Amino acid sequence: METPEYQPLLISFAEAEALRHELGRDSLMGRSLQAERAVLERYMAAPIEIPGHGEAGGYEHNRHKQNYIHLNLAGRLFLITREPRFLDYARDMLLAYAEAYLDIPLNTSRDSNKPGRLFHQTLNENMWLLYAAEAYSCIRYRLSDAQRALVEQRLFRPMVALFSETYAHDFDIVHNHGLWSVASVGMCGYAIGDQSIVDRALYGLRGDSSSGGFLAQLAQLFSPDGYYIEGPYYHRFAIRPLLLFAEAIERRQPGLAIYQFKQQVIRRTTEALMSLAFPDGTFPALNDASKTMGIRDEGLMIATSLCFWRYGADTKLIAMARLQDRVWVGGAGLALSDAALTQPPAQLNWGSVQLSDGPDGQRGGVGILRQADAEGDLDMALMWYGQHGSDHTLHDALDHGHFDGLHLSFFNRGREVLHDYGFGRWVNVEPKFGGRYIPENDSYCKQTIAHNTVVVDEASQNGGDTATATARWGEKHFFVGTHPAGQGMSARLHAYYPGVDMQRSVLLLNLPGLEKPLLLDLYRLVSEQVHQYDYPLHYQGQIIRSDFPFTTHATLAPLGRQAGYQHLWEVGRSPLLPAGGSALLSWLDGGSYYSALCATPAPGEMIFARIGANDPQFNLRNEPLLVLRTRAASHLFATALETHGHFDEANEISVDARGRLQRIEVLGHDATASVVRLHDVAGLRHTVMLSNLTGVDAQTYHEVTLAGETFRWQGAFAVTST
Structure with missing residues (x-):
């Protein structure tokens, strides 16, 4: 019976009563309840099945996963609806697992993750326990003493022992896997009323709250701003057990x-x-x-x-x-x-935000500029310059980092315009490499060319080596969220390539005559030696026009032999573009036109490429990219991306397919400043002056002479239109 001394873990009896009144209401809660009930009832139509174990993403894996999801739903919905069939279903599934669990042998691991009895890795078994423990807490008061003993002695306590004793090292690891482990064990301890188990989860196996346990996870996983080292994909996975x-x-x-x-x-x-x-x-x-x-x-x-x-x-x-x-x-x-x-x-x-990386906040970070335009559309530019997305002291299966410092993404009009490839993995598609990461995740997706950042001499940053990469991170140069001309951010990398320093400055500018904020990207390289520099832009859509000649190839060959280049088909190339010029390429993506203007202060080539070479299992997506290649010592890539016009194929409407900007030129760059100029069809000249001084702030005064002109301004950057 319900007693004041006993309450389920996450929904009290009083809350369940209040939620009962939401059944059938047209509210977020009413619709959520209805959706969960419909999902559960469909699943309950089939008999309960407790399979053995199989490969990642296989039938057995998915059956166990669906079992714990619907077991959890049944426990919660019984509390809320008081319908006996939900109680019966949750009870019968828990008892069935309790009868079977110890008779299922440990799985065979296909990688360095430790195997469970139900799943190929204990991470998934942790998830099973967390959901099952909460479900048990919802119905525990309606089970007999014998039923509670069966579930606790043959199912929950053996699971706790497997996670915290057999695999003690993984239990205390400060990582998203470790977070799931301690949370599942702690939830189980609360559900069965064993505080010693809870304490193990809270304070770690040593009980010191620093070498392991939930409090250590909270203290060490995140930067002072809350950023998680592995990035948002694994952050959203870790946030669930945490909360x-x-x-x-x-x-x-x-x-x-x-x-x-x-x-x-x-x-x-x-x-x-x-x-x-x-x-x-x-x-x-x-x-x-x-x-x-x-x-x-x-x-x-x-x-x-x-x-x-x-x-x-x-x-x-x-x-x-x-x-x-x-x-x-x-x-x-x-x-x-x-x-x-x-x-x-x-x-x-x-809004525009800057998030530091690293436990002390001193290991680079990520900057985000957001700006709403006259249409109410929200433009967003993101630049990442933090630490490598894993700790090299962990085993290889936990290395989720990519070699892409100063990566740039851009989003507007409902689309990711300049985008990142993401991972190479077929999640839960068991015929495709067992649902695990594919080999091309290492050979392409993690490599620098797969991201919108400069590649030096066709080699990935930090040599593509995790141990080297984890010892380095970028540093903030400036971040300006409010400025009369727009917004801006800048960051630097040192020694990611021997003898080459990098600085990227990204601005969202409101220029006269432009319908959308302009994305201006100034990527500066400083070196005493001449190198090959490749500046890639990953886009989607159909090329519309260019103002430079190029030739497409009848026979395709890979763009290179290593560091991800072996996976790129070269599909076209321009002749060598002269120094001091500018190159324009427009494409259509969805209902918008985009024009990229790229300055060529040194002679360069435009290379058209497509992902998919040396991919015998067709694992990679066939997506296009543009690569601006040049050879120089110190160099400034200056690129303006203009969003313009509207395309409606259904109504055969095309408006402003050609942008207003015609040309971009680099007037010069040195240790003090970089200055570029944009020319539009109306004859306007937009001059952008950007500081390269360390420690620049809103009061810093600049005076610099480049290309025979003297420029003066105050602050990180300034814009004049004449």
Whole structure:
């Protein structure tokens, strides 16, 4: 029976009663409940099956995964609806697993991840336990003593022993795998009423809160701004156990004040993750990452509800919930759902933000510029310059970092215009390399040419070596979120290539006559020796026109032999473009036209390439890219990307297919400044002056003479239009 002494882990009996009144309502909570109920009822139509184990993504894997998801739903929905069939289903599944678990041998691992009994790796078994423990807490009071003993002695305690004793090293590892491990064990400890198990999860096997355990994860995984080393794809995966266990801790041990721990690190890290999203809710593909992952992920849905409840109402979270179109089924989700009924619709905009990387915040970071235009469209430019996305002291299977410092992504009009490839993996498609990372993830996706950043001498940054890369990171030069001309950010890399220093400055500028903010990219290289520099831009869509000649090839060959170049077909090339010139290429993507103007201060070639060479299993997506190649010592790549016009094929409408900008030129660059000039069809000249001085701020005064002209300004950058 329900007693004051006993409460389920994440939904109290009183909350369940309040949620019961939402059944059938046209609210975020009402629709969320209806959707979960429909999913569960479809699954319950088939008999309960407890398979053995199989490969990653195979039938057995997916059956166990679907079992724990629907077991969890059944436990929660029983609390809310009081329907006996949900209780029966959750009870019968738990008992079936308890009868079978110890008779299933450990799986055979195909990589360095430790195997479980149900899954090929214990990470998935951790997930199973976390969901099952919460489901058990929802129905425990309706089970007999014998049934509770069976579940706890033959299922939960053996799982806890496997994770925290047999695989003790992985249990205490500070990593997203370790976070799932401690959260699952801690949730189980609460569910079965064993505080010693909970303490193991909270404080680590040594009990010191630093070598392992949940508190160590919170203290060490995130930068002071909340950024997670592996990037948003793995961050959204880690945020789910973090928040579920935190909520259980708050309810069972409120004296720990877990939501206030380390100056509200839980709030900072969830908001940091949310602020990384593109305007359509998808995440930029930093490091190993899916191109389709976004804020509709379950972890972010839980985060939206719990942050709204635990840290106070925030209109951005209401906008998040509307984009997600659901809320977490619990008291937090109900509070957010009620707020959404009274607040008017609003655009989700986290503004321009800069997030530091590394536990001390001193290992580079990521900068994001966001700017709404006259149409209400939100433009977003992202530049990443943090540490390598993994710790080389971990085993190779946990290395999710890419070699792409000073990477650039750009998003507007509902599309990622300059994009990152993301990971090479067929998630849960077992015939395709067992659902694991494909070989091309290492040979192409992680390599520098796969990203929008300069490649020197056809070699990846840091030699493509993880140990070297983890010892280096970029540094911020400046970040200006508000400026009369727009916004800007700049960062540097040192020694990523021997003898070559790099500085990238990205500006979103509001120029007279342009309908959208202009993306201006100034990529400066400083070297005493001559190198080959390749500046790639990964785009989508159909090429419309160019102002330079080129030849397409009848016979294709790879662009190079290594560092990802072996996977690029060279499909066309321009003749050598003269120094002091400019090259324009336009393409159509969706309903918008884009024109890239690239300065050629030194002679250069435009190379048209397409992903897919040396890919015998057709693992890679066949996508285009443009590479501007030049040979120089010190050099400045100056590129302006103009968004213009509108295309409507259904109504045969094309407006402003040609942009206003005609030419870009580099007037000069040195240790003090870089100065470029843009020319438009109306005869306007837009001169952009940018500081290269270390420590520049809004008061820094500049005076520099380049190309026979003297330029004066104050601050990180300035723009004049004449």
